[in-house]
Amino acid sequence: MNQIYRSTGDAQSAGDVLTSGSPLSRGLKQRHLSMIALGGVIGAGLFVGSGAGIAAAGPSVVVAYAVSGILVMLVMRMLGEMSAANPASGSFSVHAERAIGAWAGFTAGWMFWTLLCVGVAAEAIGAAGIMVSWFPGSQSWIWVLLFMSVFCCTNLVSVKNFGEFEFWFAALKIGAISLFLVLGGLAIVGALPGSSAPGTANLTGDGGFMPNGAAGLVVGLLISVFAYGGLETVTIAAAESEQPVRGVAKAVRTAMWRIAIFYIGSMLVIVTLIPWNDPTIAKSGPYVAVLDHLNIPAAGQIMNVIVLIALLSAMNANIYGASRMAFSLTVRGQGPKILDKVSGGVPRFAVISSSGFGFVAVLLSYWWPETVFVWLLNMTGAVVLMVWGFIAVAQLRMRRQLEAEAPGKLVVKMWAFPTLTIVALLGILAILVLMASQPDTRVQLYFSSALAVTLSLLGYLRQRTLPTRSPSLHPVPTDI
Structure with a gap:
């Protein structure tokens, strides 16, 4: 029988996976991390949600994805700097606690945990919808139960299972998007059989490059920001890899070209090949519309398979990320003690509780779809931006501490510090202001702010009244 481990005291502080007595396994190989870093950026938000961005911004959606992509690259560079210096399964929650205070780590960590668990529910519902469309006689809840059970069980066995899935x-997502970009590129230059080069007609026609003006560009920007969610998981996973420092460093250093190719490149291909207001974009989605335009047989079903893969991938990653965040918080004295039990190198109670919360959220979507479930979705609407804010503030404060105490740990350095860190922080604040200016996102901002304030107050009260396991800067293995 596997030994049950419960962390005790400072031996498992905020650097919860790097101490010599680490209970978590290092079952992830470099190939796992490399592929997670490459494929994690490609989500259902890109395949499905980008249609709304195109409808709002027109061809200027390329600019929207480029601007938000630059912000994401800055955030990931900051997170990479801190994670390479001190890899931990709590990632930015650990860094926020070290640099700002225990209340900040508590707030950022539990906000992100809530986001991931609600995401599990949303992705399970979406995947079940695709399966019901293929098997009309089946029930949605059966597919939800099946998918959640499979990924809960695989995450319970070992971290290697998460990595393999x-x-x-x-690999499948990268193959699909790469093939789409190759076909689209050939069609743009007129090299695809049966196609002719469209030139700039679709970029400048039908109202011009910005058909809905600055307001449309703003909406497209807001939509594009949330399509990048999920990149943070690689810094959580790196802590359980064979070479955590090398894994984080490599993932962050390749972030720029991944974002440029997969996101910005896709948007450019779509708006160049078909008019931004083509009705098939709203009906079938932008990728299906382009594949139909290129006369690819069974384009709709091909994209359904790809979207299903993206949804299942997100479910798997979110269960993993939520369980590690809950474990890390509990190890630091900021969660229910049962969640810090580890068996076979896996925090199994954290996996079960995270999956269970997600399943409860699914039930809420059936029982109260227009009230409680909508509230949950709204509460997590701006969480990613707020987490990015914690990352920026933490890096701004921690960089100087690292330079003074452990300069050798700065394997990955934020560009033009502190200028670009401040620019990123101002960019995050600007997007939050833009959210407040738009009716569709204003409610999400209010609900997310209420969650943040509530958790901040709870975290502050815990910091004042309860002892916490203060994080310290532990030595890091030299693997790079």
């Missing part, structure tokens, strides 16, 4: 999911 994500490896193959990511």
Whole structure:
């Protein structure tokens, strides 16, 4: 029988996976991390949600994805700097606690945990919808139960299972998007049989490059920001890899070209090949519309398979990320003690509780779809931006501490510090202001802010009244 481990005291502080007595396994190989870093950026938000961005911004959606992509690259560079210096399964929650205070780590960590668990529910519902469309006589809840059970069980067995699933999911997504970009590129230059080069007609026609003006560009920007969610998981996973420092460093250093190719490149192909207001974009989605335009047989079903893979991949990653965040918080004295039990190198109670919360959220979507479930979705609407804010503030404060105490840990450095860190922080604040200006996102901002304030107050009260296991800067293995 596997030994049950419960962390005790400072031996498992915020650097919860790097101490010599680490209970978590290092079952992820470099190939797992590399593929997670490559494929994690490609989500259902890109395949499905980008249609709304195109409808709002027109061809200027390329600019929207480029601007938000630059912000994401800055955030990931900051997170990479801190994670390479001190890899931990709590990632930015650990860094926020070290740099700002225990209340900040508590708030960022539980906000992100809530986001991931609600995401599991949303992705399970979406995947079940695709399966019901293929098997009309089946019930949605059966598919939800099946998918959640499979990924809960695989995450319970070992971290290697999570890595293997994500490896193959990511490989399929990368293959699909790469083929789409190749076909689209050939069609743009007129090299695809049966196609002619469209030139700039679709970029400048039908109202011009910005058909809905600055307001449309703003909406497209807001939509594009949330399509990048999920990149943070690689810094959580790196802590359980064979070479955590090398894994984080490599993932962050390749973030720029991944974002440029997969996101910005896709948007450019779509708006160049078909008019931004083509009705098939709203009806079938932008990728299906382009494949139909290129006369690819069974384009709709091909994209359904790809979207299903993206949804299942996100479910798997979110269960993993939520369980590790809950474990890390509990190890630091900021969660229910049962969640810090580890068996076979896996925090199994954290996996079960995270999956269970997600399943409860699914039930809420059936029982109260227009009230409680909508509230949950709204509460997590701006969480990613707020987490990015914690990352920026933490890096701004921690960089100087690292330079003074452990300069050798700065394997990955934020560009033009502190200028670009401040620019990123101002960019995050600007997007939050833009959210407040738009009716569709204003409610999400209010609900997310209420969650943040509530958790901040709870975290502050815990910091004042309860002892916490203060994080310290532990030595890091030299693997790079």
